[in-house]
Amino acid sequence: MRTAPSSEAREVARAAAQWLALFESGEATDADHARLQTWLNSHSSHENAWQKAQLLRQRFCELPPALAMATLDRADPARRAALKRMLGVAALVPAAWLISRQLPLDVWRADLHTGTGERKKLPLADGSSLQLNTDSAVNVDLAARQLTLVRGEMAFQVSGSAPLTIRSPYGRITVSGSEVCVRLDERTCQVAVVSGAVQLQPLQGPGLTLHAGQRISLQASGAGPIGTFDAMLPDWRSGVLMAQNQPLGDFLRELGRYRSGLLRWDPALETLRVTGSFRLDNTDRVLTLLAASLPLDVQSRTRYWVTLVPRKNIG
CATH class of the missing domain: 3.55.50.30 (Phage tail protein beta-alpha-beta fold)
Structure with missing residues (x-):
């Protein structure tokens, strides 16, 4: 059960929301930038709240750029003022959500997750090895031999013969005695096999086998063409x-x-x-x-x- 945020946490979240609204309004001055930096440096909880506020802001609908530019280009002061109010409301919607709910997003409720810029390497109880890239989250159910990639990117290595399934919104990847990298984007799931072979079952279309050095994109419509990559080149895992x-x-x-x-x-x-x-x-x-x-x-x-x-x- 998720515990309610403390009054102190609510105050920090409220302050982050106010900063977010100020900077989204376009009215922030150089002095405001300096004050924000001072606030961020004063306590680690301030920086965490600021990062979470920005994360929510990115995931809420924004005013279409064409509409914003068209409105700002007009000389009518009333229209410009209205747009600023709209931008302020757009910023406050995710901020208010942050204050009242303290980020009840899937990523924060996931079994394992990383923040922006953070990477983790974790051994699992069955001997498998899991790496999470920046801003990623995964749920782990070893009893059901299943992982669910909630967001971001992971590398997973299964050394034994017992298969384990990685679930994504665009299909399933079954891993056995192999290593695979999986990256979840807004509309695709990128799968790259580092060693061994994996079985894929897209949402649409037949299943297929992907071998070491191959990669593919899974989408709502099915699997794309198989491509290649150099598994020996260093990447985010290193x-x-x-x-x-x-x-x-x-x-x-x-x-x-x-x-x-x-x-x-x-x-x-x-x-x-x-x-x-x-x-x-x-x-x-x-x-x-x-x-x-x-x-x-x-x-x-x-x-x-x-x-x-x-x-x-x-x-």
């Missing part, structure tokens, strides 16, 4: 983010999964190319390395609000 001539926009979207707060960039940087191997235990360092190798600058309002912009030519 704390590394690899890029091989990758568009910077794609790289930053992936990097953002490991950072709390806002990471934004000028659209002009989207198509710059990135190649390298980057450690995930210090994403600020990754941004510094990008600035050293690409024509961009890193602008940090706070630790949780970072923007990349094209570097201006001097002289």
Whole structure:
């Protein structure tokens, strides 16, 4: 049974909600950024509440960008004021939910979970090995020989012959004497076999076998085509983010999964190319390395609000 949040926890959540509403309104000043940073640094519970508030904000419906731009471009002050009120309400809806319910989301009720930027490696009672990537959650039922991926990404290795099933919204993966990586996105479930072979049963269509070095995407409509990958390359399991001539926009979207707060960039940087191997235990360092190798600058309002912009030519 979930215990009710304490009055202190409610006050911290309420403060996080107020900060969220201020920054979503677009009225925050440099002094507000400094005050937020001071509040975050004053206690670990403040930072946790801020991260949870932002997580909820991302998962609630936002005002469509086209509508927002069309309204802001008009000179009518009443319309601009109305839009600001709408944005304030949009920010307060998840914040109010946070205050009243203290995040009763599946991820927080899951048996195992990680926060943003956190990775865990866990041995299970049956000798299997489970790794969770950033912002991930899984339910474990070893009696039924079943895992359920609730959100995020996991790597799972079964050393024995007794099969175990991984359930996702888009199908089942049966693992026996093999290692598999499974990533759940909004509309797909990516499955990659590191060693051995796994059996797949998509929601739609026939079952199939996936072998080491192969990957596939499961969707509501069924399984996509089988692709390949190099299982020997380091990846998140070893704390590394690899890029091989990758568009910077794609790289930053992936990097953002490991950072709390806002990471934004000028659209002009989207198509710059990135190649390298980057450690995930210090994403600020990754941004510094990008600035050293690409024509961009890193602008940090706070630790949780970072923007990349094209570097201006001097002289």
